[in-house]
Amino acid sequence: MTITTSAPPSRSTPVALARGFLTGAVIGGSLAALVVGVVVEKVPLFIGGLGLPIVYGLLLLLAGAPRRAREAEVVPRTALAVIESLRAIGGETSDVPVRFDLTVVPDDEPAYRVGITQDINLVDLPDYRPRGVLVVKYPPDRPWRVTIVKRPTPEWEERAAGAQLDSAPESTMVTEPSEGRSTGFVRLFGLLLAAAAVVFLFRVDLFEQQDSAASPAPTVTSTWSTTVVSSGTGTVSLGPDQSFLDDGELRKAINSLTEGKDPRQAITVFAQERVLSVVFSPSGTKAPQFDPLSLPYERFPALVKEAETTLGVHSPTSWQITADHLAGSLTIRVGVTGPEGSASLEANGEGQVVRRAPAR
Structure with missing residues (x-):
């Protein structure tokens, strides 16, 4: 194929x-x-x-x-893959959904990129790092349905341990047909x-109901905010006329998720235009974690502005910010998407840019 x-x-x-x-x-x-x-x-x-x-x-x-x-009768293929990037996107149990961007390298076909989401146990989360080599499997007729093999055979485990794989360009990204x-x-x-x-x-019947029970039209407001906090996650959603790039909005949302509670460490903080999500670390876990109040939220609007104007995406349509400790040190990733493609930059815990990935 x-x-x-x-x-x-x-x-x-x-x-x-x-x-x-x-x-x-x-x-x-x-x-x-x-x-x-x-x-x-x-x-x-x-x-x-x-x-x-x-x-x-x-x-x-x-x-x-x-x-x-x-x-179900199709025999899946096994291949090696390298992790280009990963981020936790939620979860309230010991298994956390993680979004992986992989380069899959089959033995007898060209390498290609694919994005998948798979649940990873918090205990195993430190084993997954950018540029790490994994064993994956996928149906030969549906290469976008890639699954990470958590317990490969000794042969494949040995191959993964000694493999050095190159990244495939983003133009080879394979997705499910729309x-x-x-x-x-x-x-x-x-x-x-x-x-x-x-x-x-x-x-x-409807017109009769309207005539007999006429009532003034309700007043609809376009500015609202919803906060949901559970044992493992916290989410804040803004109304259509609001944005987390507004002055002080991110800091206020984070405070609303942690106010009145014991200090809690986070695995990841994820923000978009009107949605902020925090995955909190369960007590006793050894997964990489950080204090969500320590992030330089005041720098986030400037980081988004820099990503939108300096990375070759001239008409950005969306942005997202992810902060996590999975790569060894606290990293803030800012991604923007537009007609020209996707681009991103990385900043350290103080909000200083350390790496850029322009649109290709």
């Missing part, structure tokens, strides 16, 4: 289009049935809105059984059509 480095083809086949339309219709029809059922006080309609997605999901499960059986724009369009069309059909069928 030859791995193509171009964008994967979309899957806008007639079957995919039909499935997309039905999926949209089920979503739109069930949501509309739930809302209309509550408004007009029709219990059967409400129950139908609840049951329709369940029945549709069971039908999809049964219809996909032959395909899953065929995929559904295509046409599939998304027919799904949206099915959703709107089904929702409109439910509303049309019960329009008389």
Whole structure:
């Protein structure tokens, strides 16, 4: 099998289009049935809105059984891979989801890049470092479904211990084929059509309810903030008119996650435009950790600005900041993405830039 480095083809086949339309219709029809059922006080309609997605999901499960059986018969390939980067992205148990950027080096095919997310136990987390060599496996017909082999055979373990692998360019990134724009369009069309059909069928009851229970329209505010703290993670979400690049917003959010609690160490801090997430370290763990209050949050807006203007991404569409201790010392990574590609820079614990990776 030859791995193509171009964008994967979309899957806008007639079957995919039909499935997309039905999926949209089920979503739109069930949501509309739930809302209309509550408004007009029709219990059967409400129950139908609840049951329709369940029945549709069971039908999809049964219809996909032959395909899953065929995929299960495919013998996976084993290969070596080198870790380009990694970051923990959440988790409340001893297994933490970690996002890996890997270069996979098959024995008889060109090397390629792939991004995967896999749960790693906190005890094993220090064993994974950038430029470390792993043993992975993947189906030959789906090279994007890479899985890290945590307990390889002695032969592969010996090969990984002595291997020196080069990085593949980002242009060789392999991803799962997308559904295509046409599939998304027919799904949206099915959703709107089904929702409109439910509303049309019960329009008389709806208009009667509106006439008999007229009430002033609620006031909607576009500035809000939500804070969720659990045993292992803390998340702060901002409203559509706010940003974590606003003056003092990051520091205030971190304080809200740690206020009134014993000092807690963090495994990673992850920030985007309106979402801040902290993965706290469970007590007693030996995983690399740091004090989340020690980060130079006042430097973050300037770091994002530098990444957006000096790394070759002229029209950035998104940014993200990750702080962790996984690479040996506290590292702050700032990534930006735009039409020109992705670029990043790294800063130390004081917010001073130490490495740049321009867009290619």
